[in-house]
Amino acid sequence: xxxxxxxxxxxxxxxxxxxxxxxxxxxxxxxxxxxxxxxxxxxxxxxxxxxxxxxxxxxxxxxxxxxxxxxxxxxxxxxxxxxxxxxx
Numbered sequence: 839x840x841x842x843x844x845x846x847x848x849x850x851x852x853x854x855x856x857x858x859x860x861x862x863x864x865x866x867x868x869x870x871x872x873x874x875x876x877x878x879x880x881x882x883x884x885x886x887x888x889x890x891x892x893x894x895x896x897x898x899x900x901x902x903x904x905x906x907x908x909x910x911x912x913x914x915x916x917x918x919x920x921x922x923x924x925x926x
Contacts, residue, residue, distance in 0.1 A: 846899070850892050857885040 860881050864874055 846892065846896055849866075853885070853888045853892065857888075857919060 861878065864877050864881070869877070889896070
């Protein structure tokens, strides 16, 4: 279970680091203000899209784990206990 979570954290950290690096590079690159603002806007949209995708994947992973837990719990509830098995 924890492997999936740590992989998602690594991906998110990588994406945020890449976005921060791109932003810093654009701020120090010689370009006109309007061109820099356009590039920053584009990178911000890309970062938003990546974050949305990571959030979607996280939600899907959570739902799969929740469903798996519910199924396991229901199977356990259906299994007769030791007292019930003796009387059968």
